[in-house]
Amino acid sequence: MAGSGVRGAGRSVASKIAVLLGAFTETDPELSLGELSRRADLPLSTAYRLATELVDWGGLERADGGGYRVGLRLWEIGALAARSNGLCDIALPFMQDLYDATHENVHLAVLAGREALYIEKITGPGAVSARSRRGGRQPLHATGVGKALLAYAPQQLLDEVLAAGLKPYTPHTIVAPGHLTRALAEVRRTGVAYAWDELTMGVVSVASPVFDADGRAAAAISIVGRSTGANVKQLAPAVHTAALCASRQLGRRGRT
Amino acid sequence: MAGSGVRGAGRSVASKIAVLLGAFTETDPELSLGELSRRADLPLSTAYRLATELVDWGGLERADGGGYRVGLRLWEIGALAARSNGLCDIALPFMQDLYDATHENVHLAVLAGREALYIEKITGPGAVSARSRRGGRQPLHATGVGKALLAYAPQQLLDEVLAAGLKPYTPHTIVAPGHLTRALAEVRRTGVAYAWDELTMGVVSVASPVFDADGRAAAAISIVGRSTGANVKQLAPAVHTAALCASRQLGRRGRT
Numbered sequence A, B: 001m002a003g004s005g006v007r008g009a010g011r012s013v014a015s016k017i018a019v020l021l022g023a024f025t026e027t028d029p030e031l032s033l034g035e036l037s038r039r040a041d042l043p044l045s046t047a048y049r050l051a052t053e054l055v056d057w058g059g060l061e062r063a064d065g066g067g068y069r070v071g072l073r074l075w076e077i078g079a080l081a082a083r084s085n086g087l088c089d090i091a092l093p094f095m096q097d098l099y100d101a102t103h104e105n106v107h108l109a110v111l112a113g114r115e116a117l118y119i120e121k122i123t124g125p126g127a128v129s130a131r132s133r134r135g136g137r138q139p140l141h142a143t144g145v146g147k148a149l150l151a152y153a154p155q156q157l158l159d160e161v162l163a164a165g166l167k168p169y170t171p172h173t174i175v176a177p178g179h180l181t182r183a184l185a186e187v188r189r190t191g192v193a194y195a196w197d198e199l200t201m202g203v204v205s206v207a208s209p210v211f212d213a214d215g216r217a218a219a220a221i222s223i224v225g226r227s228t229g230a231n232v233k234q235l236a237p238a239v240h241t242a243a244l245c246a247s248r249q250l251g252r253r254g255r256t
Helices: A013-022 A033-039 A044-057 A072-078 A082-102 A144-151 A155-164 A177-190 A232-255 B013-022 B033-039 B044-057 B072-078 B082-102 B144-151 B155-164 B177-190 B232-255
Strands: A060-062 A068-070 A105-112 A115-122 A137-139 A193-196 A203-211 A217-226 B060-062 B068-070 B105-112 B115-122 B137-139 B193-196 B203-211 B217-226
Touching: A013 A044, A013 B013, A013 B044, A033 A044, A044 A060, A044 A068, A044 B013, A072 B072, A072 B082, A072 B105, A072 B115, A082 A105, A082 A115, A082 A217, A082 A232, A082 B072, A082 B082, A105 A144, A105 A203, A105 B072, A115 A144, A115 B072, A137 A144, A144 A155, A144 A177, A144 A193, A144 A203, A144 A217, A155 A177, A203 A232, A217 A232, B013 B044, B033 B044, B044 B060, B082 B105, B082 B115, B082 B217, B082 B232, B105 B144, B105 B203, B115 B144, B137 B144, B144 B155, B144 B177, B144 B193, B144 B203, B144 B217, B155 B177, B203 B232, B217 B232
Parallel strands: none
Antiparallel strands: A060 A068, A105 A115, A105 A217, A115 A137, A193 A203, A203 A217, B060 B068, B105 B115, B105 B217, B115 B137, B193 B203, B203 B217
């Protein structure tokens, strides 16, 4: 325990809470107090005190196994997030049309740092199993929505993505910077981004950007299906149309 | 400003942050600093300092008008909430089937205090405009999901709901305690709850409870459509079946 009294010192309580909440991830949605303390780099006693206060208001919940997990009250407050809500309100009807026509996974994603953050997902019993999850993140270079967003992002983001290295997920993931740059130019030419077996074998993504009133790619819509199904080229016009409809709607809202 | 130095005194920073975040609502998703300070009962300087720290980690965002709103990072962490995720994972395929068959709004809701909290909503361009919103709350006595949940809740919750008074939303809202008690007995008899024009005129809700492994009503599924459409009696078996399928699945998960 030597030195534990200074761990976390100098940080504000708000930032400690931020680190505590940020310790939960998709792969570790439930954490023991010890793990929480370790990940947040806080003394056990501090982690316990803050976690207890978070449980009191519902930001965290006690899990059956004795650990902690994110609470429903935090979910409820998060559901008020304006960016997520505004985009979803506009895109959802068009996304639902895409789902009705294809019965494949339909996604809405935005840029979050150097990743794509999925803010909406429609799926059904017949859709291919995809890695995506509402609230989940995926790499930009290996997904349709990621390429659609990156193609219209400032050059600086592409530089950062390339500098961080293009991680291979399958033998088909784009790992050469020149290859990615050319693929993004093609996205800008056609308005459609593809990812064929690039994140998951057997899965293809077809995506298109949604532009705001200032012409920025605020989000991207995608259909994700089986890459062995041959109708992908037919999906592209549907996705592109849905994204254009959503863009027109978003642009209109931006000008009011 | 007299006395502002003691406002908020004695409360922990975590609880101040909880109050700050809880100040945002569906009707007021964006708040000025002054409004935030007033609602959280904190001095302006404290509200400003905490809001600034929350903006730093993404829990809040600055709005275009200069105010604050809930940030995408908080939404992302909230999306990890176990209860919401577990129920949605199980119920979504059945809900999507219901949507495919009806093209009406399909909801998943849980109990939150004395209200129904909507954790999932599927809607499309043809569905009737409903008050529901993912993350939103509605009264138990005036909604299908609310009655389905209340029918299987401990007697104490019904007592609390009755003690709080049955607020009328339309001329058809149940406002007499005896009437509500009889309606809930009917729900327990049939497994299906209705709300005809009780929250919004012209809108009918048909709901059924989803039971967990311990036989508790963990959630409720509903279809919400136009009450003038005559096919409501046909919807009931569909909703009931979907809820039974989800219950079986949830029960199975509970036993592993």
